[in-house]
Amino acid sequence: MRSLAVYLVALAFGSAVRAAPKDCAHKVKESVVPPRGWTKAASAPANHTIELRIGLPQPNFAELEHHLYEVSDPFHERYGAHLSKEEVESLIAPHPQSIQLVDEWLVSYGLVQEDLSRSPAQDWVKVKVPVSLAEKMLDTEYHVWTHEASGESLVRTTSYSLPEHLHEHIDLVQPTTLFSTFKRMRSTARFSRTTPAAPSPSAPPIKVPTASGGEVDASCNETITITCLKQLYNAVGFTPSSKNGNKIAATGYLGQFANFADFELFNEDQVPEAVNATFDVISINGGENDQDPDEAGDEADLDVQFAFGLTFPTPATFFTTGGSPPFIPDVLTPTDSNEPYTEWLDFILDDPNPPQTISTSYADDEQTVPVSFAQRVCNGFAQLGARGVSLTFSSGDGGVGDGDSDPATQECFSNDGRNVTRFIPLFPPSCPFVTAVGGTTHIPETAVFFSGGGFSNVFPRPAYQDIAVPEFLARLAPGKFEGLFNPNGRAIPDVSAQADLFKVFIGGEAFLIGGTSAASPTFAGIVSLLNGARISKGLSPLGFLNPLIYALGAIEPSAFNDITVGNNPGCGTEGFNATKGWDAITGFGTPNFGKLKEIVTTGFLTLDLDSTGISVSL
Incomplete structure (x- = not known):
């Protein structure tokens, strides 16, 4: 039975390949002003690997937030009645259509299920790709940016695009525009x-x-x-x-x-x-x-x-x-x-x-x-x-x-x-x-x-x-x-x-x-x-x-x-x-x-x- 289930999943995924909208027009999803203190040094190496993290929408997050405030309000009758892991995941799970369309997009660039990892709620998809492929997927150019104060460098872009029909099905893709230096707080x-x-x-x-x-x-x-x-x-x-x-x-x-x-x-x-x-x-x-x-x-x-x-x-x-x-x-x-x-x-x-x-x-x-x-x-x-x-x-x-x-x-x-x-x-x-x-x-x-x-x-x-x-x-x-x-x-x-x-x-x-x-x-x-x-x-x-x-x-x-x-x-x-x-x-x-x-x-x-x-x- 397990083999049959795997076969059916693979068959469904293969159908997505045939329908993949690879050539849909891209539209800018996010752009940032080049951050202060960072200098563009050179084009990113084409074979450098980055792990793309793709965030799918959480359409019921407002309901989760409502629950959060009720169970955290000391005057509410539900105070302390915290949710289970499964209850939380059901509330932040993306719509099935979002999962399907994002899968189709990824398959259109030659990526298969084995290349992907997903969060338990399926609201995050992660995949490792070379810079050359990420640039095609996101219609962008990655560069090596250097932080003037620390000398550290990042491979980032200041703008990326997605097929227009995916904008409502993808909240964000990183690493793209995140120029974080993530410091510890010891003075x-x-x-x-x-x-x-x-x-x-x-x-x-x-x-x-x-x-x-x-x-x-x-x-x-x-x-x-x-x-x-x-x-x-x-x-x-x-x-x-x-x-x-x-x-x-x-x-x-x-x-x-x-x-x-x-x-x-x-x-x-x-x-x-x-x-x-x-x-x-x-x-x-x-x-x-x-x-x-x-x-x-x-x-x-x-x-x-x-x-x-x-x-x-x-x-x-x-x-x-x-x-x-x-x-x-x-x-x-x-x-x-x-x-x-x-x-x-x-x-x-x-x-x-x-x-x-x-x-x-x-x-x-x-x-x-x-x-x-x-x-x-x-x-x-x-x-x-x-x-x-x-x-x-x-x-x-x-x-x-x-x-x-x-x-x-x-x-x-x-x-x-x-x-x-x-x-x-x-x-x-x-x-x-x-x-x-x-x-x-x-x-x-x-x-x-x-x-x-x-x-x-x-x-x-x-x-x-x-x-x-x-x-x-x-x-x-x-x-x-x-x-x-x-x-x-x-x-x-x-x-x-x-x-x-x-x-x-x-x-x-x-x-x-x-x-x-x-x-x-x-x-x-x-x-x-x-x-x-x-x-x-x-x-x-x-x-x-x-x-x-x-x-x-x-x-x-x-x-x-x-x-x-x-x-x-x-x-x-x-x-x-x-x-x-x-x-x-x-x-x-x-x-x-x-x-x-x-x-x-x-x-x-x-x-x-x-x-x-x-x-x-x-």
Whole structure:
């Protein structure tokens, strides 16, 4: 029977070959202005291989989004009733006609089913082809482009076309117009090989009313440790279960390796009960995790040590994803891979039981990411949220700029050909379906100057921000930063956490590291503790966090420690100021685990309407 089924599929596919519309007129599908900082170097080698990723429309995505918001709304009766993998895939599956017509187009260029790979929902098709064939298929010319600042190169085009009848059946094709450099978020300005001496043991603790026991060790103003974070965020004394099914993960890219020996040194220093503990490593797209001490990654070590140190003994996973877009003409790189983040997204969407909390500290300037690509990747995050996964992303280390130069002198030119000054938000943090985490420093906490914040130029403001963000904008001086940002865009960050002076072990040595790359795994660790508490009580994980965060920010602000001091300079400006309530540098502030645990594990939120207005009970 299987042989007959295979034969019938092959026969149907062969019929498509005969009907293939190879010679249909092409029409431009997407074009971009040559991006700033990239120079066209030469024509791409005809035999260079690229892996085309073809995105088919998701006609029912609006229905998926509707489900996502219902199961993520703490006031909705469906709160926490997350969808299954199969339910999500059925909602984002393309129309059969789209699949058929795209198959016909591919076959018309000599490609057969064995050449193709598809996502489980069939909304993505991938195929490896030489540049010469890609140019025919897309009626375009690929070139090698060189990034002036880094010297890296990409094989890309600034415009591509598709047969006109396919425009409604294909959302995008990449790699074409995606000039991403995909950087990690560690702030190099805050990297130090020398660990400052801790204050004298006689130094009095710092009084912090919301902290565990109302105080934090004085040493925490010099060096941030797991103990500091648990004290500051009111999490002392809580130990999660290792057997209730709760899991946490951190992602790694760009050759960032998480070193087991460093993890052991970290635990010996800061989490003695976790000595001899370990974490799983899952390789995606050929990702490696070299254990040579000289190859230990500062970003990877930071992420796993603090995310997994905070949540021990919760089972933990480090995802190491291979692939990097840069093409190196001098060594004749055989294959130009896709943006590695999409390789991870493919994998995790196909996982029937993904970790409930995942932290990522990598991003890129939003303006370097084509809108069509950003929207499709963001839709992938929505799918994970609907399945009960909480995603945290570092908001960036450049204030309102891109972090590539001194915040006071950043020029921050737009990438649309006008070359006007604009603030530069980052993607994926600007996606409305993830939680963007800004940074704080010192105790009492203030906003750290490099904390990324601002407003998306791609994604409109989501409904969950419709109260908090307009209130913040109303407090800005009239005309301040006019024309520099999009006041109607999705605002970031959502929350924040400590982001400086973190003591980590890298290559067997202690270092201090800063950056919102420290804030994201810290906040993710707190979320994972909350998930563990809920799961142990038979409740669902929190999933997509933002509707809950903004509800609590409005009606139960004590769930967060409001940060009202500091600003995030960039683009030659002083940036946004931290203020009471939500702001574009620290969001609603840093977490109060004890308060959040009380809220999310006991009765949750209810609204009561009476003649005096709305009252909230917990």
